[in-house]
Structure formats: C-alpha cells, structure tokens
Amino acid sequence: MTEPATTTRHGGAVPAGPRDTAEAVAGGKEGAAESGSTAARPSVIPGAGPAPRPGEQATLRLRETGEGTGEPPRYAPEWLRLREPADAAARSRELLDPLRVRLAGLPRRAGGLVVHDIGCGTGSMGRWLAPHLDGAQHWVLHDRDPYLLHFAAVASPRSAADGSRVTVETRRGDVARLTPDALAGASLVTASALLDVLTREEVEALAAACAGAGCPALFTLSVAGRVELTAPHPMDREIAEAFNAHQRRDGLLGPDAVTAAAEAFGEHGATVRLSPSPWRLGPERAALTEQWLRGWVGAAVEERPALAERADRYLTERLEACAAGRLRVVVHHSDLLALCRPVDGAA
Template sequence: MTAPAGPRFAPRWLELRERADAAARAPELLRPLRTWLSHRAGSPGGLVIRDLGCGIGSMGRWLAVRLPGPQHWILHDHDPELLAHAGERMPVTAADGTPVTALTERGDLAALTAADLAGTSLVTASALLDLLTLDEVEALAEACTGAGCPALLALSVAGRVELTPAEPLDAEFAAAFNDHQRRTDRGRSLLGPDAVGAAVAAFERRGWTVLVQSSPWRLGCAESALIDEWLRGWVGAAHAQRPELAPEAVAYLRRRLEECAAGELGVAVHHTDLLALPRPPSGSK
C-alpha cells in the first residue's frame, strides 16, 4: 500500500535528509492529532499507524516517540531494501514509555481502500504526496474518509526554493524543476507542487477538516553534504526537463557547489505538512 513503483530512492539519500526532515516537520499539527487520537488510545492494542512509502522509516522514528500510548506501526513500501532498513530501526517505546511494535508490508497505494484501513488509527506519509497523481490523491482521501482514519501527510514540495546568495538563474532552474515534478511518468501525470492543494480539496469535499503548516528545510554550512546532493538532483531534474538549459547548467552547478564547499551557500526548500481530520476535529476550539 505505497506509491506505485516509481524512481528508487537510495538509502544514502534518505539517511542524508533525515535530520533536515525531522527539523522541518510541523510540530503544530501534533496537538490536534494527539487530541483526536486520545479517543482511540483505549482500544485493544492501542494505536494502529500505517506509514505509506515509509522509505527507511524516518517518519516512524520521528512520530512514534512524540505520541503517547501503545502503538503498532505497519510500514509500507515497494522497495524491500528500504523496508528492511525501516523495520530494523523503529523505536520500541512511545512518548510515555508504552511499547511500540512494527511490521513491514509491500503493496501498492493505487489499490488502497477503506476496507484496507479498517482498524487503522492514523495514516501517515512523508515526502510522498507530490509523487502521486490526482486520481491517487482522490483515492487516498476516499480510503481515509471512508475508514474514518486521519491522515498526517508531511513534507510535500511547495514549489519554492530560495538560495542565498541569490542568482538570476535561480528562478529559471526552479521553474524547470517544478515542471519536472509535474511531469508525466510512465503514463502517470504527477502533481508535484500542486499535490497539497489537490489533497486539501479532496478531503474538504468529503467533509473533513484540513490543517496545513509550512515545513521548510533551512540548510546552511552544517548541512553541506545534503545541500551538495540536493543541488545535483535539483539541477539535474531541471536540465532533464529543459535540455536547452545545458549550457547554463554546468557552470551554474559548479558555482553553487563551490559555494557549498566553502560554507557560503544557504538553501531554503519549502514544503507543506497536512493533517486531515473528521469534522469537527475532536477537542478543537
């Protein structure tokens, strides 16, 4: 029950970004989530949480220790190597010291239904929503609302990047990268930066409350290894989308990598976190 098979993400890249992801995720969404989940905490076995497209399990490691009560996590991904990483490194205790257990499961988000989510307390995902199509976002919203299961969907790309110091070419590469995020991949038209808006509309159309918070990466010299890797992928995707950028891309990337190596480059990559809850959200004012 994860995204249809797409680009394979190397464990090294996911490891590299884990600390930045943890710092970026919006803690403001945890209070309404805890309030809603508190009404489920007394159920036999505690909370059941499904992590879609779990990768190496970064979301589980971040969230499990921030939620009280016993938890059983089901980690979904199409990549068996990533699932192995995720399953081995989940926390064993929750915020209040109660047990956390986990199992891994391969599957396809395209087949996710409300029946699949029966007994699930929460669906969560990180850096997944923007890799989906409109139909897949609608199907996810239908499955969650049909099962009465909240969704915490973190770190969806927002389509805005800021590099410091700025260059005139920054905007051109950013626009090309955003077009790449919206590309048609093996017959699937990806939403990219439009995914959050589509998800908000999908859940609200079904009568749910949706809360959104900004969750940007703010990277400096301490994250030079991540900036280096991100820059190569960002410029590479922009170039792949617009081959006419080739002459500028080589020199631009070289300049930016030199700035990164010298500790002189700052990067803000904007994301959005989304929490969808049955309306009205329990305990909200």
C-alpha cells in the first residue's frame, strides 16, 4: 500500500465527541443481502445486515469502492456503537498476561509503546486495550474510511492502566497491504473483527509484515462459524451453514481465518495462542440481538435464495422471541495472540 494516504496526529487531550465502536469491517461481514423479505426491512442498520429497500441507503461492503465516487467503504457508526459493549465483554483477557510479559521485555522508548490498530474503524479496540496496558502509548490507527478515522481520533483513549498518556495518529490506506516498513518501530499490531474478511494471501502478507517488524500481534473477534440459539430450531443449522458459505465468498477466509492466521504466523516462527471470545446475547442486549439476527439470516438468504420463504418465517419467529425476552444467542469468535520473534534481540 501507499502508506499513508493521509496522516493526522492527535494528543491524549482530544475534546469529547461521539463515542462509536471500531469494528467497521465486522458490520459488512455479518451479512449484506439484497432482499424484500423480513430480513431486509429498513430497520436494519447499515453494516449490521442486508441492504434496505430501494431508495434507502445501501450497506457498503468491505471490498466495495463506491464506483464513480472515489470514496472508501463506509459503515454506520450506529451499528458499531451498538456492538461495542458486547465486543468489550467478549474479548479474551487470558491473552493479556502473555502480551504484557512480551511488551515488558521490549527496549524502553521515550514515547512509550507504539501500537498499530489495523482496520480500526472508530477505535473501540484502543478504548478497550489501552487501559489494560501500562506505560505511555502512541496508537497509529489505520483504516480506509476517513469518516470512521475521524470518530477514532475524537473518541481515542486518554490514559493507560497506570495513568500514563495515550496519544494517537490516523493513517488512511489499504489495511490489507501493510508492509514491514509501514510497521517499522511497532511495539504491537492489533485488530478486531478483521481476519475473517481477508483472503489467505492477505493474512499471510499481514503475518509476514508483523514478523518482519518483530512485534507481537493481537487479533480479536474472528468469527468461528458456530452459533447457539435458545431454544433450538430445526433451521438453525441450515441458516448457519449458508451464512458460513457467505462468509467464504470471493476467497475470503470467514470461519477459517484463525486457523489460517495461526499457520501463517507459525511459518514465521511465532508462538501462537488462541482463546475463545464469544458474544453472549440476551434480553439485556435485545437491540444488538435483533440487528445481528437480521444480518445473519439475510446473509444466509443471499447465499442460498431458495431459503427465502422458510427463512422469512424463521426470522419472524426468532424476532418475536427476541422481543419477548426469550431468545439467547452465543456467537462464537476466537482471539489470536502471535508472539513474533523480535528482530532486535529483545526478550
């Protein structure tokens, strides 16, 4: 990639602004069907699921470039804000201790840790992780969408776990084409809900870039391809299989992403640790559950249009259960920590 297309620096004392969430790519991957069924009602937030009806603003997917506009993909901050608490609750804390040990062994720098957040969206990964790490931190936020980067800068974390200062800068560019040079000097590379919307080649390139920079990498919330709904329904498995096939469209890794990433980092000599990070959705997150459900079913129907009529009835039943507070869902994800070999002899 040409790195960066634009770069903006921000100090820790950024004025308060909209606090949205970071996983811009995740909205698109959770389903983007074109349909007239229940799954495509205009109440679906762009990014959470299927495109609205004609005349409404359509969902833009990760790889769309907005033909004729020159604009990067855009995802609704409303969806990102809605999912941020569930993301924060789901991310694995078991991987934080080995990460802290590795970071503590790095040579001391005057500016503290340098953390690259890949596909940052509006910055929720930083808001979650920065307060879990000690010491001064400088976050470099990468995304293709300047609109989301604006939110990431405005709502950036202010301080580390020990009260040290956290600063940020934003870089607009193609997150799938980072090079070791772009990551030079990085203490850590991180991303949330990113790996499953990359191809195998892009994951291998990302692993090579991290290994070339000699820094650890923490990737959270990659879909695992398993969903549990209460109470079970005969169509659950059929919808899940169609959704997983949709996740793998156009060569994307989808549910295979964590396995592919573990293999790619392993080939570069990294020590890889995996940990589950499931979303647990219920009555307390009814709005998110509804949006996720519409997107999940909508993507399945886009993949297998023959499901449309039965899926519409299925979705109606599930939405009624959600509205009544009876529906609980576990959406399985995986987190990955890759401890790459340092290039400077550090621990």
